[in-house]
Amino acid sequence: MQISTSLNQSGSGHLTHALASLRQAAQSWDQAEQSQTQADRFLSSAERDFQNAEFPARRASFDNGRKDSSFEGREIDRHFRSGDRNIDDSQYRLRHADLQLRQTGQNIDQGQNYLSQLEQQYRESGDERLASVQSAQRELLSSERSFGNVDSAWNSAHSDLRFTKSNIQRADFDIRQISWDRPGQDVSMYGSRVSNTIRTVQSDIRGAEWDMRRAGSEGNTGESHLDRAIAILEGL
Incomplete structure (x- = not known):
């Protein structure tokens, strides 16, 4: 079948725009991935901070009123503050990753729109490249599903970290009581409560880390499907 020059030009324009959108999607995902990697690093640092708080908290839990546990209290406070900052930084990087992921989805949607127009044109003209366009569309649908699962995993990580922040804040009173300890005061109850909080916080962090691994x-x-779609279209 003879294809008119105007149709060829129109199809070429749709293909060019689709490729541009999908390449932008790939770049946005690269940035999102980098932000998640940074969020992971901060979360690992936070986990170490709370591991370091375990020993002084355990020592404070053995306070019998005759010893001064204020040093342990200050140590716990230092590790908690560092862990809290690292969690804040992790949340910030994860929010940035969210923004880049949304941009990735918008770019893929835009590319899909151009491909839908190209598919219709190829179908009407009987162009043999129709099958390749449809194959690229299927790859993009798979890519969108995978990136949707990334979004779900990140939402779960956000939830875990919100619980973590709440638990850290609730421990503030107990940590202050240990920091203000003097001989004659028994702060073992506060030490035990802080130890329990540390275990809870560590569990929350491990949950967030698992969500991050799932998202990765x-x-x-999703990136593999997106790359395959781009490769198919580049071959047209």
Whole structure:
């Protein structure tokens, strides 16, 4: 079938715009992935901070009123403050990753719109490249599903970290009581409560880290589908 020059030009324009949008999507995902990597690092640092708080908290839990546990209290406070800052930084990087992921989705949607127009044109003209366009569309649908799972995993990580922040704030009173300890005061109850809080915080952090790993796996899958779609279209 003879294809008119105007149709060829129109199809070429749709293809060019689709590729531009999808390449932008790939760049946005790269940035989102970098932000998640940074969020992971801060979360690992926070986990170490709370591990370091375990020993002084355990020592404070053995306070019998005759010893001064104020040093342990100050040590706990220092580790908690550092862990809290690292969690704040992790949340900030994760929010940035969220923004980049939304941009990735918008770029893919835009590319899909151009491909829909190209598909219709190829179908009407009987162009043999129709099958390749449809294959690229299927890859993009798979990519969108995977990136949707990334979003779900990050939302779960956000939830875990919000609980973590609440638990850290609730421990502030107990840590102050230990920091103000003097011989004659028994702060073992506060030490035990801080130890329990540390275990809870560590559990929350591990949950967030698992969510991050799940997001990373889904992101790799989504990126692979996106790359395949781009490669198909570049071959047209």
